[in-house]
Amino acid sequence: MATNKRRKLETAEPPQVHATALSAFARLKQARAAAVQDTPVEAPAVPAVAAEATTTEAEGQKKARRSKRRSPQKQTPVATEEPADGLQDYQDIAPGVRTPYEIPVVAANPEPATSEKSSSPVVRLSNFQPTKSNFKKKAGGKLYLQLSGGERLVILGNYGVRVTSGEVTLNGALLKAADKTHWVCAPQCYALPVLRCPDETAIELSPHPGAGNLGKMGRLSPLFRRIWNNDIVADANEKAKQPTFEILFTSADGPKKATLFDLVSPPEWNRKIDQLVATSQKKPVSVMVTGPKSSGKSTFGRLLTNNLLTYYSTSTKRRHAQGIVVLDLDPGQPEYCIAGQIGLVHVTEPLLGPSFCRPLPGSGVNILRSHTLASMSPASDTSLYILAAIDLFNHYRNRLGNCPLVINTAGWVQGIGLDLLTSLVDALRPTDLVYMAPGPVDIVRSLQESAQGVFTQLPSQTTQNSSRTAAQLRTMQTMSYFHAETVPKVHPTWNVSPLTMVAPWQIKYSGPSQGILGIMCYGYQTPPNLLADAINGTILAVVEIENPMAFRYGLSEDAMDLDSQPPSSSQGLTTVSTPEGLPFINVATTLDPKYSQTIGLALVRGIDVENNILQILTPISDEKIEEINEKQGQIVLVSGKFDPPTWAYTEDLYYGSRTESTGENGSGDIMEVEDDEELNPSFVEEEQQDEVDLVSTSIPWIEVLRGDEKRGAASKVWRVRRDLGRTGATGD
DSSP states (O other), rough: OOOOOOOOOOBOOOOOGGGGGOOOOHHHHHHHHHHOOSOOOEEEEEEEEHTTTOOOOHTTTTTTOOOOOOOOOOOOOOOOOOOOTSSSTTTTOTTOOOTTTTOOOOOOSSSOOBBOSSBBBHHHHBOOOOOOEEEEOOGGGGGEEEEEOEEEEEEEEEEEEEEESEEEETTTTEEOOOOOOOOEEEEETTBBBBBOSSSSEEEEEETTTTHHHHHGGGTTOOOSSSSSSSSSOOTTTTTTOOOOOEEEEEEEGSTTOOOOOOOOOOHHHHHHHHHHHHHHSSSEEEEEEEETSSSHHHHHHHHHHHHHHHHHTTTTOOOOOOOOOEEEOOOOSSSSSSEEEEEEEEEEEEOOSGGGOOOBBBTTTEEEEHHHOOOOSSSOHHHHHHHHHHHHHHHHHHHHHTTTTTEEOOOOOSSSSHHHHHHHHHHHHEEEEEEEEBBBBHHHHHHHHHHSOOOOEEEEOOEEEEEEOOHHHHHHHHHHHHHBOOOOOSSSBBOOOOOSSSEEEEOSSSSOSSSSSSSEEHHHHHHGHHHHHHTSEEEEEEEEESSSSTTTTBBTTTTOTTTTTSSSSTHHHHHHHHTTTOOOOOOOOOOGGGGEEEEEEEEEEEEEEETTTEEEOOOOOHHHHHHHHHTTOOEEEEOOBOOOOOOHHHHHHHHTTOOTTTSTTTTSOOOOGGGGGTTTTTHHHTTTTTOOOOOOOOOOOOOOOOOTTTTTTOOOOOOSSSSSTTOOOOOO
């Protein structure tokens, strides 16, 4: 019998939230509210910060009216003498002058309202109340703050924090009083970290020296614009020096039309992290974090890493001076490696910024070993993915087995992805398996059987509205990687000129002084006569061959004789010369991870067929290449299914569209990136029509389309009408 009823999919029960699962800060806030109102307070079912902005159900049914937000009141300037220590009170400012670090007065309990900058309600972010005694300004744009126990700060931008007395927690890291300054990068395209003070604390906030260089990446791509407290894109006519950070008291204090939200760690996460930190005092733990896409795996792994790195027991004197090891097995959204790779990373300092703010290994982050999949998903070659993961785990066990291990996995948990995940659990044998978000019963049951008693299910992170999609964040990370400078400095630096202005590496690909052994293709086999067209203008992985056994499937039978010793060279390898003279390793296999490792990525800028020279752009240092040559190693370039570098083709257009008078485009506006842009590229082109100077250009791979030119019917993004069924609607 036919029926129109839908059956509900059987899912596992989500973890229950009890009143005892409140964090320490939530309990403190609850106790203070109960003391003021003298009424019992129930355990909130939503984060404490978000609860202040919610409205009652009856009010939600009414039609919202747009109201103007009152401007914050200004403090009356008070004439005081400058303190002897060089500190200047923040109130010693001329009235009516907007200063870089002017702090508005915020009501104790702001009413939820609609901001002029955004249609979302105003949410309380920081509860710090500045006064003459707890907020002072020092020379060089530094701020000196004295915070009380339970107070919190949410800061947008790039800044340094130094704890002068007491201690604070930031992004899961415990920062204690020391002379060291911790540098933080907090763009609005990610959840903003919250600086919390358990007790009386004094901190010093400093401007970030490298913020201007990173902010100027907005000249090359709109993806890097409107993510900081200000857009640094001006040239010679740049105005007065702007601050690199801004304290946010409410969500309305940020830039115009910005969606701001703070980083929320559910109480269940805190309890599990505390348990793992306590266990690590006795023996090193290995934690595998799993779950579907956008469930908070990377966030939980970052919080756990910072906790393991900074929290320790003083009684046992077990300090993780050797650091924490992270096995990053997510090629689509890697936290430490570049997209398309998996790696083993040694972390010795807290991570206080997103991946595109630290594109190259530097202070506190060292990539021990990495392998390329030449793809954004392990589905391209599951066998290679397992072999590479096992090789990285063996290196961890042999070199840093006494360090705690955090394993971040991909978000592919259904079908073959579940089989792949259970295979990893069986091979790596973690001491704890954490699964984010409730899911279908078969997934949870399979992981429980594989984990054998070490399985824990945690709630996923609350979904937040981000101004960048996953693909756009991956593009920003790749773009930041190729523009990063290889000069070792304290702070990362970027070359803010288009890549067409950068001198490429010139590599001889044939002859006696041949610089590469050959070119391979992962995931597909192109004909030799089409290899040059297939790799020109694309991204290739640069792989170091540590032993000729890496070509065990490509060597001849004599070279692979089991009774003989491993070959000392790659003489048995079969290569094919293309019409352009490129050495093509035409074998339907991949390199063995045991005898090879990836050292970086390269962008093919051009092929000089006449001189047999390959022009590439890469941030790989000269020292690394010389080290491989001294070991008489070989280098192979691997092509695959990397994201096409379309951002590199349009950099000149964006860079040339800047006018000297405004420092911006002709209209002075900056395009706002929307999530719909990933669904339909034509939507992006129409939004960028006024921003880019579409004068005739000779840039290759770029075609300017005007209006609906060369676009089929219904090519734009379909927008669903949301006013259907309204009462009182008129119509025939």
